[in-house]
Amino acid sequence: MKIKVALAQFNVQFADPAANRHRIAELTAQAAMVGADVVVFPEMWNTGYALDQLDQLADEDGKATTELFYRLARENQVGIVGGSVAVKENGHFYNRTLVVDPLGQVVGQYDKVHLFRLMNEHRYLAAGDQENYFRLAGASSASFICYDLRFPEWVRTVARHGAAVLYFPAEWPDVRIPQWEMLLKARAIENQAFVVAVNRVGDDPDNHFNGHSLAIDPLGRVIADAGEEDGITYAELDLDQLATVRGPIPVFADRRPELYK
Numbered sequence: 001m002k003i004k005v006a007l008a009q010f011n012v013q014f015a016d017p018a019a020n021r022h023r024i025a026e027l028t029a030q031a032a033m034v035g036a037d038v039v040v041f042p043e044m045w046n047t048g049y050a051l052d053q054l055d056q057l058a059d060e061d062g063k064a065t066t067e068l069f070y071r072l073a074r075e076n077q078v079g080i081v082g083g084s085v086a087v088k089e090n091g092h093f094y095n096r097t098l099v100v101d102p103l104g105q106v107v108g109q110y111d112k113v114h115l116f117r118l119m120n121e122h123r124y125l126a127a128g129d130q131e132n133y134f135r136l137a138g139a140s141s142a143s144f145i146c147y148d149l150r151f152p153e154w155v156r157t158v159a160r161h162g163a164a165v166l167y168f169p170a171e172w173p174d175v176r177i178p179q180w181e182m183l184l185k186a187r188a189i190e191n192q193a194f195v196v197a198v199n200r201v202g203d204d205p206d207n208h209f210n211g212h213s214l215a216i217d218p219l220g221r222v223i224a225d226a227g228e229e230d231g232i233t234y235a236e237l238d239l240d241q242l243a244t245v246r247g248p249i250p251v252f253a254d255r256r257p258e259l260y261k
Ligand SMILES: NC(=O)CCC(=O)C(=O)O
Pocket: 043, 116, 119, 145, 146, 147, 148, 150, 170, 171, 172, 173, 176
């Protein structure tokens, strides 16, 4: 079975949720027109890292994002791994992913578990503590957010349920893009899974972002690299490849969790 994934890398407008929602709608329609099964967006796409303005800008209980994705998924008959958005809930702010199926139903939700101090997340956001494991486009899948990529123990904890596809929405600055690529390849190889990682392009007051959203196969080979431009790059994931990779080297069956402290 093959699934077609749209890596929707775009220039998130700083502190401008309305403009970003408009762009999300355009990109979703564009991806659906060419038959994508799933469209994936970057991290914090509603506000960017306007963390000191979240009181005015964050999505109250995620309602606006849920409604937008419900409409877009149904109109375009496409699954959405919704990057992440700043959400205000019970007096806290979260960096939250919503995943919806083509019927617009929320099939996954995730609050970023590891907050990135270098971009001040720990000062403004509350961390999540739940896994996000879901089925989308017929594939068992899991999602993480950006800095979570540096925690192989967390990715493994979730991936060991058998995920075929691991999604990583991100706002990962250009200065560390060589690490981004290596870490994504490592997560794909060690978990014998496809990795789909979507970064943004453009600038905010503190960082430059140069994209390089990537789709990587379970052997660590890059299937698609979005380069540095704003726009959609497509990747076809051949899920049948998983059996040929996992069969001869059954890393999940060979684990020795009793030794891992
Ligand atoms: N938004 C993030 O979590 C950025 C993570 C990052 O840049 C890193 O190097 O890790």
